[in-house]
């Protein structure tokens with residue numbers, strides 16, 4: 001079963017759309033999962049999603065269907081979860097995510113974010129007493145491929161790292177421990193206000209950056225082994241996905257649009273790679289192609305529950321953008337992988353890893369062998385060939401220590417496999433060589449003896465070789481020696 005829930009949401013028409021008289025007509029609903037979408041050329045497309053939220057849908061419906069199951073899995077089973085809102089500018093992403101406001105908002109209009117906060121604390125409070133929980137909150141935005149801390153605007157180029165025990169982390173990012181929903185909402189509201197301040201400073205509109213809310217839920221078991229588990233819930237309000245040609249953007253706005261489109265297509269590529277991978281075969285997932293996909297690496301695919309809300313305008317004027325949003329959602333629906341639980345490495349049972357051969361030892365052995373036998377250029381060439389053949393992943397632009405470690409281990413294991421193949425090939429060649437030599441020796445011998453017995457030309461030739469040789473050196477066959 002697919003681990004991604006994909007829903008479509010159509011917001012009500014706005015006054016401009018109503019005025020222009022093209023306020024609907026794009027969608028003909030069939031049921032809560034299927035609808036017919038008509039584009040500007042009146043071509044019809046049938047789309048089916050896990051759920052379709054039409055114009056009159058309630059914010060609570062979206063939360064119950066899309067987010068609540070993920071909130072529970074993150075708290076109860078320490079899975080990672082991601083909830084993403086996708087769509088063109090003005091399609092209802094922020095409304096769905098935040099609602100009209102975080103702090104003061106009518107109950108029925110509250111967005112996913114305040115509901116998720118309440119859901120996290122409710123789920124924790126409803127559980128038994130075998131574990132203690134703590135929730136940490138971070139807020140970042142990605143603008144022009146730079147990650148900025150929304151709790152501390154001076155941190156405007158946060159790096160992304162991967163560590164074995166925790167997966168993807170943002171070193172140095174502000175993490176606020178929140179003890180109750182009110183405190184969490186206050187912090188979120190502060191982050192949102194900071195976003196506005198930063199945008200004014202840079203003269204940027206909020207729709208030009210991706211806003212990412214990260215809740216890290218730590219569970220500590222009270223039993224003797226004191227195991228620690230982490231579940232991470234990431235909410236992402238993506239930047240608008242509109243077409244550059246239609247907006248007629250120039251200069252910096254054009255650059256922003258290109259960067260956004262690049263990261264959104266990186267997200268699409270990651271989703272496609274997860275979708276198209278052959279069962280049981282590890283394929284290269286290009287998480288490193290953008291900051292967005294790198295941050296979401298352990299929240300998309302294998303270790304995660306994912307929900308995607310494709311937000312659309314109901315207007316015929318925006319039909320082509322809505323169509324591309326819906327197609328993005330349809331492709332995403334095919335992600336197939338099983339989730340797994342994040343255990344803190346320090347406190348996990350390490351008996352299984354102790355039993356497996358030491359990676360460092362074999363790495364050192366292989367590297368020494370390669371250094372001893374190959375030139376630096378040959379190792380490079382081998383690496384390029386492995387990349388071309390898809391055995392090794394393309395080395396990314398590496399900034400961090402952990403990236404280098406990942407890459408080194410990847411290269412080492414690929415080289416180890418290549419080395420084993422080469423060694424087997426060399427052994428086979430040596431064996432064939434031995435057989436050939438033995439055959440040649442045997443044939444020479446048999447010819448010689450055959451020739452000797454028969455007094456053949458061959459015998460004469462063989463017997464004359466020393467004579468020719470000495471002649472060539474200047475000797476004669478005469479007893480005096482010199483001619």
Ligand SMILES: Nc1ncnc2c1ncn2[C@@H]1O[C@H](COP(=O)(O)OP(=O)(O)OP(=O)(O)O)[C@@H](O)[C@H]1O
Nearest residue numbers: 011012088089090091092093094095096207239240
């Ligand atoms: N389901 C809805 N019900 C009522 N109003 C909505 C709904 N969805 C969106 N709106 C309204 O539509 C307008 C645009 O929505 P919103 O700001 O959420 O778009 P967006 O996709 O986040 O755009 P941007 O990419 O520019 O941030 C807002 O005024 C919002 O209040």
